Amino acid sequence: MSTFLARHLRHPERIIASYLQYIRGLPHPVQPLNERRLDYAALGHTIDYRLRLSLGSAPGPAAIAGVELIGSDLPIDGAPARAVRADLHMIGTSALGRLHAHLTDASRQLDDDALTRLCFVTGFFEAVYRNGSSPASATSSPR
Numbered sequence: 001m002s003t004f005l006a007r008h009l010r011h012p013e014r015i016i017a018s019y020l021q022y023i024r025g026l027p028h029p030v031q032p033l034n035e036r037r038l039d040y041a042a043l044g045h046t047i048d049y050r051l052r053l054s055l056g057s058a059p060g061p062a063a064i065a066g067v068e069l070i071g072s073d074l075p076i077d078g079a080p081a082r083a084v085r086a087d088l089h090m091i092g093t094s095a096l097g098r099l100h101a102h103l104t105d106a107s108r109q110l111d112d113d114a115l116t117r118l119c120f121v122t123g124f125f126e127a128v129y130r131n132g133s134s135p136a137s138a139t140s141s142p143r
Helices: 002-008 012-023 040-054 061-071 082-104 112-131 135-139
Strands: none
Touching (some): 040 112, 061 112
């Protein structure tokens, strides 16, 4: 991806300067007190999805498979109760549908904040697919 961006963004220093100017007035990020480490994988998935969407591509088959897995009866380590899994499946299906509409229907374009939140939520489902466990269970401390 970095090679692609370097090839197509001839003057990245302009983008970097613009970004630094943009974030200058924003509050500094804060880590939640109950988290021992940041979930860099979730952040990476969010960034990946935003890049894919900006290039006109959908999140991909791993996110779809994660939504289907959470909605199935297959066992998932650390997964919540069946009724909660059904709700998560509905949320995942809705999120993917909204992202698809964003790509295909100009009248249903999402603003930057909504798009970023949907990308973050979609990353949860990809993590379920890739890890075979609920992301919350993977980061929680042993009891």
